[in-house]
Amino acid sequence: MGVDWNSFFEGFMTALSFQNLLFIFLGGLLGTIVGMLPGLGPATAVAVLIPITFGMDSTSALILLGAIYYGAMYGGSRSSILLNTPGDGSAIAATFDGYPMTRKGQAGQALTLATLASLIGGTVAIAGFVFLANPLASFALQFGPAEYFFLLIFTLSAVVSLSKGNMIKGFVSMLLGLIVTTIGVDSQSGVYRFTFGNPHLSEGIDFLVVIIGVYAVGEVLYNILVIKDENQQMKEDVGNSWITKEQWSRSFWPMIRQAPIGFLVGILPGAGGSIASMISYTTEQQVSKKGEEFGKGAPEGLASPESSNNAASVGAFIPLLTMGIPGSGTTAVILGALIMLGLQPGPMLFQNQPEVAWTFINSLFIGNIVLVIINILLIGLLVRILKTPPQILYPIILVLAFIGTYTLGYSIIDFFILMIFGVIGLLMKILNIPVAPLILAVIIGNMMEQNFRMAFVSHDGFLQMLTASPISILFAVLTVASVFLPALFSRLSKGRTES
Amino acid sequence: MKKYFKVFPILMLSVVLVLSACGNSSGEANYPDENVELIAPATPGGGWDATARALQNVLDEEGFVEQNINVENQPGGGGEVGWQYLSDQNSHSLSVNSSLILTNNLLGQSDLTYEDFTPIATLATEWISTAVPSDSDIEDGIDMLDRLKEDPKSLTIAVGPALGNNDHLSFVRVADEYGVDVSELEFMIYESGGDVLTALMGGHADVATMSISESLEQHQSGDIEILATTADEPIEGAEDIPTWQELGVDFTFPHWRGIMGPPDMTEEEVAYWDETFSQMVETEAWQTVLENNGWQDYYMNSEESREFLEEQNQMYEDLVETAGLTD
Amino acid sequence: MSIRYIIPSVTLLISVIYLILTFNLPESNVGNPTAAMNYPLLIGFALLGMSIIYLFSEFKNRKEPFKAFEVFKDKQLTTHVIVVLLLSLAYTFLFERIGFLFSTLLFLTGLLFLINGRRKWLTNIIVAVLFSVLSWYAFSELLSVSLP
Numbered sequence: 025m026g027v028d029w030n031s032f033f034e035g036f037m038t039a040l041s042f043q044n045l046l047f048i049f050l051g052g053l054l055g056t057i058v059g060m061l062p063g064l065g066p067a068t069a070v071a072v073l074i075p076i077t078f079g080m081d082s083t084s085a086l087i088l089l090g091a092i093y094y095g096a097m098y099g100g101s102r103s104s105i106l107l108n109t110p111g112d113g114s115a116i117a118a119t120f121d122g123y124p125m126t127r128k129g130q131a132g133q134a135l136t137l138a139t140l141a142s143l144i145g146g147t148v149a150i151a152g153f154v155f156l157a158n159p160l161a162s163f164a165l166q167f168g169p170a171e172y173f174f175l176l177i178f179t180l181s182a183v184v185s186l187s188k189g190n191m192i193k194g195f196v197s198m199l200l201g202l203i204v205t206t207i208g209v210d211s212q213s214g215v216y217r218f219t220f221g222n223p224h225l226s227e228g229i230d231f232l233v234v235i236i237g238v239y240a241v242g243e244v245l246y247n248i249l250v251i252k253d254e255n256q257q258m259k260e261d262v263g264n265s266w267i268t269k270e271q272w273s274r275s276f277w278p279m280i281r282q283a284p285i286g287f288l289v290g291i292l293p294g295a296g297g298s299i300a301s302m303i304s305y306t307t308e309q310q311v312s313k314k315g316e317e318f319g320k321g322a323p324e325g326l327a328s329p330e331s332s333n334n335a336a337s338v339g340a341f342i343p344l345l346t347m348g349i350p351g352s353g354t355t356a357v358i359l360g361a362l363i364m365l366g367l368q369p370g371p372m373l374f375q376n377q378p379e380v381a382w383t384f385i386n387s388l389f390i391g392n393i394v395l396v397i398i399n400i401l402l403i404g405l406l407v408r409i410l411k412t413p414p415q416i417l418y419p420i421i422l423v424l425a426f427i428g429t430y431t432l433g434y435s436i437i438d439f440f441i442l443m444i445f446g447v448i449g450l451l452m453k454i455l456n457i458p459v460a461p462l463i464l465a466v467i468i469g470n471m472m473e474q475n476f477r478m479a480f481v482s483h484d485g486f487l488q489m490l491t492a493s494p495i496s497i498l499f500a501v502l503t504v505a506s507v508f509l510p511a512l513f514s515r516l517s518k519g520r521t522e523s
Numbered sequence: 524m525k526k527y528f529k530v531f532p533i534l535m536l537s538v539v540l541v542l543s544a545c546g547n548s549s550g551e552a553n554y555p556d557e558n559v560e561l562i563a564p565a566t567p568g569g570g571w572d573a574t575a576r577a578l579q580n581v582l583d584e585e586g587f588v589e590q591n592i593n594v595e596n597q598p599g600g601g602g603e604v605g606w607q608y609l610s611d612q613n614s615h616s617l618s619v620n621s622s623l624i625l626t627n628n629l630l631g632q633s634d635l636t637y638e639d640f641t642p643i644a645t646l647a648t649e650w651i652s653t654a655v656p657s658d659s660d661i662e663d664g665i666d667m668l669d670r671l672k673e674d675p676k677s678l679t680i681a682v683g684p685a686l687g688n689n690d691h692l693s694f695v696r697v698a699d700e701y702g703v704d705v706s707e708l709e710f711m712i713y714e715s716g717g718d719v720l721t722a723l724m725g726g727h728a729d730v731a732t733m734s735i736s737e738s739l740e741q742h743q744s745g746d747i748e749i750l751a752t753t754a755d756e757p758i759e760g761a762e763d764i765p766t767w768q769e770l771g772v773d774f775t776f777p778h779w780r781g782i783m784g785p786p787d788m789t790e791e792e793v794a795y796w797d798e799t800f801s802q803m804v805e806t807e808a809w810q811t812v813l814e815n816n817g818w819q820d821y822y823m824n825s826e827e828s829r830e831f832l833e834e835q836n837q838m839y840e841d842l843v844e845t846a847g848l849t850d
Numbered sequence: 851m852s853i854r855y856i857i858p859s860v861t862l863l864i865s866v867i868y869l870i871l872t873f874n875l876p877e878s879n880v881g882n883p884t885a886a887m888n889y890p891l892l893i894g895f896a897l898l899g900m901s902i903i904y905l906f907s908e909f910k911n912r913k914e915p916f917k918a919f920e921v922f923k924d925k926q927l928t929t930h931v932i933v934v935l936l937l938s939l940a941y942t943f944l945f946e947r948i949g950f951l952f953s954t955l956l957f958l959t960g961l962l963f964l965i966n967g968r969r970k971w972l973t974n975i976i977v978a979v980l981f982s983v984l985s986w987y988a989f990s991e992l993l994s995v996s997l998p
Binding site for chain 1: 566570573576577596597598599600601603604607630632633679684685686687709711712713714715717718720721722724725726727728740741743744746811812814815816817848
């Protein structure tokens with residue numbers, strides 16, 4: 025499309041109009057709030073708020089939906105950091121170091137850092153969008169089933185390799201997750217697997233129910249077990265929200281370099297924020313000199329996935345706006361809403377209605393800044409959650425977990441699944457079994473199987489699938505490296521200290 | 524105590540109040556004398572949900588129904604959960620339906636069938652397109668069928684999101700009519716229509732079958748090429764695309780959507796909806812809905828819908844057997 | 851048998867049950883008849899293998915103390931967890947019967963009395979009533995999520 029600067033600036037001015045600024049603010053605020061609730065991630069946030077846009081003009085509606093989506097992305101990490109209960113798949117990586125920071129009394133700083141990381145990730149990605157949308161869209165098209173399969177298996181192996189010295193437990197956790205994803209109708213053959221005749225199970229188990237169960241319910245049960253003194257508070261000191269120089273300088277480069285990675289992953293239809301943030305977290309841990317601090321409250325361990333998943337959320341708009349292809353659940357919902365409003369995103373959008381497209385892109389940029397303001401202002405309010413006595417907070421989280429689960433499938437069968445995974449989450453926490461491989465496996469397991477089988481059929485074999493394209497080979501090599509290199513390195517360094 | 528309540532984020536949702544207004548009108552003694560529940564057997568954001576909410580909007584705004592109309596989401600099992608629910612409601616509940624009401628039963632996934640409900644109306648249809656990548660060496664629809672007749676495994680066919688859906692079955696139908704051995708066809712099932720389109724544009728599938736609304740724009744921009752459609756006459760705005768009938772394969776295949784009610788509705792109740800829907804489909808608001816969604820008007824009243832369902836059921840029964848989807 | 855073997859034994863059991871279920875899957879009528887079975891078989895056997903390795907690694911570490919289950923030592927708190935689960939179960943059964951508002955109210959009141967203690971009954975009741983009503987209002991009225 026080339027950058028049409030006239031339309032670009034026109035769009036910038038339209039996005040800055042009072043009415044649209046109001047929508048950005050309102051959407052961002054609503055999205056942040058809904059995104060914080062367990063189970064209500066960006067897709068649900070947009071879906072349940074769609075009725076608000078009926079009767080609005082299409083540009084404003086698009087801006088409002090974009091702002092809600094964005095707000096939910098910001099909001100998702102809030103509950104990860106404060107309560108160790110991610111609202112959505114892409115907010116899981118924020119629990120790894122965000123929650124330890126809270127435990128260390130740095131809740132305010134963690135929230136500020138995550139907000140700034142999101143801003144940087146988002147801004148880098150928007151710049152990428154403006155200049156590179158079209159070439160990147162055709163890059164995404166290179167990904168067929170074989171390429172997806174190797175990308176997905178690389179992500180899984182990278183996350184399993186995080187469980188250092190504990191690889192067996194990591195693999196067990198991953199395999200249990202993969203088992204969960206085989207429940208439901210198998211799309212390639214139409215065979216019903218492990219559904220026991222229940223129609224609700226035929227669509228499989230929603231990964232969000234698993235996330236809420238393992239994290240929110242598991243966390244609540246664990247805390248009930250360890251509540252000691254009736255008057256003890258979870259953390260008296262929530263710290264201030266000004267980040268230190270050291271935190272900033274440790275996080276700065278990770279934020280900058282993880283943004284393009286997240287952006288690229290986000291462009292791939294179907295990949296999205298969960299995979300982007302996991303890849304960023306693991307790569308950052310590998311390259312960091314302070315890798316051993318990851319998982320114990322390292323600021324860069326929070327900043328890099330947050331930067332990356334926000335960049336991914338911008339990237340997801342590229343296939344939607346340039347090709348009319350929704351690349352994620354959320355963009356699919358937005359596409360549905362836009363069609364109802366009479367706007368058809370797709371190859372013709374930039375030709376027929378460039379002002380709409382550019383207004384939207386600019387509103388994403390402005391939205392980022394507005395959201396930083398909203399979120400910094402909200403920090404004071406949010407850290408109060410930690411001052412609520414845990415004896416009152418945990419029952420409320422538990423009830424919210426149930427409500428959130430209900431909104432996902434409108435079925436009480438999910439309540440049983442929620443409880444089962446709550447108990448599993450509790451046991452995993454007690455036994456020190458890593459949770460991330462299970463969760464990631466549940467998110468991408470089915471996609472991995474289906475892509476593998478499609479690739480196998482269309483390439484007539486595994487070797488042909490591997491050598492089908494350089495992308496496949498690259499990810500296959502990375503997969504092998506991610507499993508064996510950490511072991512090799514630790515062996516080498518051990519050898520050195522011993523000799 | 525009060526400070527704890529500040530933390531409830533939902534409190535702040537009250538800002539939405541400013542934006543959402545709900546109309547309330549007093550009830551009448553006649554049917555419907557309570558709020559009407561419109562069941563979307565799917566999650567918010569999907570196609571059925573869109574249909575239900577569009578209907579709610581048009582019926583409400585144009586003042587056809589005095590009572591409130593509420594959309595109720597009952598997702599699960601490809602409509603099964605919602606329709607199971609509808610079957611024990613009173614006549615103030617209606618549900619959106621499509622050919623899944625027939626195929627769920629035929630594929631052995633449900634005990635319910637169209638005969639367990641009261642047909643109210645058939646409202647709209649989409650037509651289904653068969654497309655290839657823009658640089659494909661397949662010349663036209665007949666060329667594609669010839670290749671498949673020669674070797675059914677020579678082309679990979681992308682379809683989403685499930686076997687046994689209309690996109691899949693319509694392709695089986697055309698191939699079968701032409702004499703292709705359909706049990707040997709290689710279908711790749713993608714998670715969504717969007718994924719099918721990506722796979723086609725990236726050249727990862729040789730052929731794809733999907734709704735015209737999903738493929739038309741990419742056809743017009745030259746990213747893909749539609750070979751043919753299952754429509755009964757050329758699509759408005761895309762008259763260059765032939766229908767299968769024009770290519771000499773004699774069949775049409777609608778992807779229709781309609782409305783049905785619980786069993787045992789009285790004649791008066793059905794007559795009420797016949798009158799309401801026959802007027803609604805004439806409104807400008809409904810025409811806009813059709814246009815925005817890429818649907819065509821396919822209105823049939825309750826009686827015509829009943830006959831239509833019977834006829835469709837027969838057609839699908841033969842088709843799922845041909846496709847090898849039954850035991 | 852030491853309690854350290856419980857979890858690997860459970861995963862071993864899961865893998866065996868899963869494999870049995872997999873072998874009983876129906877054959878596919880479309881394409882390759884065993885297509886739907888291969889991948890579950892692969893994960894099933896992988897989990898079986900991993901569980902055996904897991905068992906061995908626990909056996910190797912049998913000299914080291916196994917402390918994980920000590921959190922259950924406090925009888926009173928363990929009972930709390932069990933009661934929470936029972937309350938959740940009751941909530942599940944009541945949710946669609948008596949509706950969102952009342953079941954949530956009962957559930958939350960129960961949880962608060964259990965965890966926050968009986969002495970703070972006033973706080974408990976105020977929190978439970980306000981939260982139930984507000985969440986019902988927010989989801990059902992503002993977000994138009996259909997609740998029973």
